[in-house]
Amino acid sequence: MSILKTFKLGGIHPKEGKLSANSPIKNFPLPKTVYIPVSQHIGAPATVLVAKGENVKTGQLIAKGEGFISANIHSSITGKIAKIDEIVDSSGYPKKVIVIDRADEEIWCDNISDSDPNTTKEFSPEEVKQKMREAGIVGLGGATFPSHVKMSVPEGKTAEYLIINGVECEPYLTSDHRLMLEKGDEILKGISIMMKTLNTKKALIGIENNKKDAIEHLQKLSKNYSGVEVVPLKVQYPQGGEKQLIDALIKREVPSGKLPIEVGCVVQNVGTAFAVYEALYKNKPLIERVVTVTGDSVKEPSNFLVRIGTPIESLIEAVGGLPETVAKVINGGPMMGKALSNLSAPVTKGTSGILLIDKKEASRKTSKNCIRCARCTMVCPMGLAPYLLENLANRKLFESSEKEGIMDCIECGSCSYTCPANRPLLDIIRVGKGEVNTLRRKRVQK
């Protein structure tokens, strides 16, 4: 067996803990009430189209994404708009939500077919982009960048490769893994639609080698699709980062501050590919996603197909309730996820997993002085010097930290993970990034 590919700089290998890898995706029962935030994506919040008391069907457009970088929001259940309220969501701040009380009978919007049409359709690139936009598809890997924007290749650039991210390098999370196993054909159909849209001949699906079943399954299926190749990758965090994945697969480096299209590729998540399939073949907007609910003390770690807007509490109840030993509930994986401050926060398009962490693992150790061991520098996948960036941010030397490339930080947390002195490197760097952003904005204004 040949040596598996991976990215060249840094990287770590944390405990994998993929507890729910063998639990099939279950349909989560429809919640009584859903809380659908109008801002579930990067970019401008969507404008609310419905009013209190209105009846909505499943899949109906309830908030429209205006402006280029924005996304549509659809009703995920059939019911009545109870109110337009604010709720503390996973961002930790109160955000506008549309609250819908479920009706007894579920009625889908007329043009949506919930069954597989099993036909081979042809779509024009414009139609695909339009449909993606209408369906409110965003990057389902976690960054929630509106996907139709990525699909619009700027003039003068060509997309040589379509890269599909099936890496799922975050420990514990298994939603993409299960999706690849159970919806392989649909994902591949989505991929071929995107390939035609981008006019690319080659699609690479990158999957880490700890998901051997998914690799085999997709390799078998991809024989029926021309130009699609499944590439097994060495298990290394943060391989799921866009820039790392491009480096691992095609050995190209995305220049600082530029997008992947600069080196001729477009990266999409497997979840997004599935959503594209659903939008085009079934006309179904993005109203549900696979969420892993897991943790060391969770009774039955599971993968659920959840409607957007379902309160996270109910997901925790479904896996046997909140164990007493749990100290933190994380939205996302253990490396990049964020602790929730409110358990009734809803599942959004970007929620890939809910992780319950025990007290022992959740508590931070006391941070000591930096001993200049340079381990953070060794593991940084962007080739930065995290100890230096932390120091500069602490001293408020934001101009210098900008020169040292603080804005290239992808916030993967490898530095904090590896630091033997338990320094909160990423936390401070994040503050520094915020300050540099303000500086840049001021510069633009001048």
Added chain:
Amino acid sequence: MDTIIVASLVSLGGIGFFAAVLLFGAAKKFKVEEDPKIDEVNEILPSANCGGCGYAGCRNFAEGIVKNRSLDGFFCPVGGNELMKQIAEIMGLTAQEKEPMVAVVRCSGSFKNSPAKNQFDGVSSCKSAHMLYAGPGGCPNGCLGLGDCVTSCPFDAIKISSETGLPIVDEEKCTACNNCVVACPRSIIELRNKGKKNKRVFVSCINKEKGAVAKKNCSAACIGCGKCVKECPFDAIVLENNLAYIDFEKCKLCKKCVPVCPTGAILAINFPEPKKIESTDKKEKIELNKKDSLNTPNSTQKNMNNNENKTKASDSENNSDKKELVVEEK
């Protein structure tokens, strides 16, 4: 032997002389003319280099003044009016008097008023916490209590109280240098007029959410009811985005807004304790707090009886705890 000594003396002396000539020439040619006034002004500045004047340190401030030949836009908050007068003397200009300011913390979200719903386990920095969530009490505008203002203060004038979790400003030490105002990621701290005898009335809340939402997270939040606006005889209070703001330039410290506030969001600070009222000059307007006066009912009763015809008592409807008697005497 001798020749070695002579030779070294001559060569070293020669090098020395040559270097002296070179340095003399260089000193003449590259001499930087500097106004001696810069040094004079710099000498009397506090040398705190706090940046409160808007310049990158005291020397920079002195250079600015001497270069501009005017005191417009120059003010050293640490030295205050006295220092500015001295600088004006040196410069031969007249200094404009500025009212002294002080940093005011506009949040009442203490542990009691806004109980913690969750614990923060991250870096002890407000900026970092601000990026992550609304805060332990749930108020998105409330004080996070992690002390970015404390570390920013070059005068050791601000501390976090262990009882309330809110910052306390030491009015004696505070120079209104603006550092804490900049450091606070939520803009809770404001520079306000120090006022007569340090008396101040201000809305201790910056939450712009709707009343019901704000009240959910903090019992002392401004709910934007507008009662204070109606009560104010000087039009000093503005209600904008569900939040009342008292303009300190218009406020005459009458304290009429304090008792009408249903949540107690308006604070009156440094007003004399009720006990002192008996001894104060009768010509002054006096306000009493019923809460405190209840402890000494007799004295209040007397006071009221003695000035029957000019006594006005007003009760607030909602908060019996904060009912207040306003007594005017002449």
